[in-house]
Amino acid sequence: MSTYILCFVLFLVGLYGVITRRNLIKIAISLSIMEFSVFLILVLIGYVDDGKAPIVNLQATDAVYVDPLPQAMVLTAIVIGLATTAMLMAISIRLYRKYKTFDIREIKNLRG
């Protein structure tokens, strides 16, 4: 149970970073931390006590395997996370070229 709570704390750490940081890159890093805490929770959901990697061995009939589906989901989600992070980085670099700063307090054309 404590592992789940630690993952949730990690999620909250990411959320805290997104809310309080002023630097575009640090916001992107905080979002990545959030993503990975969710991935860890997904992997934990599929974990079975004393389970082995889910490659079925027909000789050992009594073997216990972990659930492979969340692992497949996490692999897919990591690829999606990569795409979002790349997109965020591209936009951050473009923003830096326009404003010469990463500070979100300086970047505030849009209001209201």
Add this chain to the structure above:
Amino acid sequence: MDALIPLFVAIPLISAFLIMILGKVIPGFHSFLAPLTLLALLVMAVFVFSGLGNDSLHYTLGGWGVEGGTPIGIYMVLDGFSILMLCIINLIGFIALFYSLSYIRKYTAEANYYALFCLIVAGMNGVVLSGDLFNLFVFLEVSVISSYALVAFGVGKTELEASFKYQVLGVLASMLILLAIGLIYWKTKTLNMAEARSLLDTGPPDPFLLFVQVLLISGFGLKAAIIPFHAWLPDAHSSAPSPISAMLSGVLIKAVGIYVLIRLFFNVFATGHDVAVLITVLGTISMVVGSLVAIIQWDLKRLLAYSSISQIGYVVMAFGMGLILLEKGDNIQAATLAMAGGVYHLMNHAVFKGLLFLNAGALEHRLDTRDLKQMGGIAPVMPVTSSTSFMASMSISGIPPFNGFFSKLIIVIAAVNGGFYLLAVLAVVISMVTLAYFLKFQRYAFFNKGLSQVREKIREAPFPMSFSMIILAALCLAMSMIAFPSVREAILQPAIDALMQADFSSTTFTGI
């Protein structure tokens, strides 16, 4: 017809790929292939719709069907509600793309634009057709990541800032959704919506499930820009190129936000009273606050974006009332009427808000400004833009011969029948507020005489733009036909049946 279902996702994906590969070699290839793709999808959607009736179709990817009472493959399901969404997505997609043919010439990298446009359509079609929770998440990300790129397509200061804001909130929403999907998997050990329905339907209310539902409301509320989660929408929708604004406001927030919310809360969860009330309250708040903020806007596209929030509020409120009444179970007639109003307003909003953003794009194309104070007296020089935007404005404010009137009327009647008198009054009052800010738009953009002497050299928008606007304006009138009882039976009833008889549609295709 089952074999057509995966094509709705495959065709736009393939054409996005081809545009990127061959667009560099063959000049003009993209502007030829992309509209053709969307036209083909629209024809397919209408064809499937005409033959569907009350049925639901399904397709299993790779032929992995039901094994030992458990569906093990990925299902794509097409029923009365998803086919309506498919028609709307591909219709607005085709018209916005046709409009882009002349609008997008002022940008560089046209091929990228058309490829991203095809991807966004592929993602939305996938979301609407998916019968599997994780698959839905993947398609949702396909469409929203392409929309991040399209919002920033102008690469100016405001576009980039809006896109960054949109991305931060979008990633946050995606993570909440993924967490909720993981928790549903933990509870039920399945990702299939129909099987999850049969497992979640029984038993007393569970705090764990309540937590999951709140996560889903926040996640999809962020995607759909319901009011406490709306901060990104006015920036993103006003900074994007106009055809993309029409796509984002017209269909994206519906396909990845409202559609999924409705699908999950009607067809997957056995929704309790508290959650139903929460959804209704959120809808009402967005309806009221969105339109009150819209009045004070002077940026045309920002005004339209806030008005989107308000109109989405109508839809969410209608479905929330439907959920409350269904949960009580004593006034099914009113619940059906509320849901009919919700579905109808969803379709209508796609048409008239798409049209209004295309009008805004035409004005921006000719005047190079979005500020209402710098416009005026354009009605004589741009007659097509002026008359179509007048029709759209009357339609969105609920003036009788147009479609917006009938959908709002149905929602108000349902609210009165269901005993929600306060909501009925609010819906009528907000409709008048909507009329107020659209009259402001009409007056300052088209009829103010003060600036008319400098407008000599302004001409009507080019043919692809005018043509798209005329088609949508004609649809604004034509769709009011749906209010007639017999047409309503044929078009809206299958969608409502699909939402109400969730058990029926789940048993027909999984056999559980």
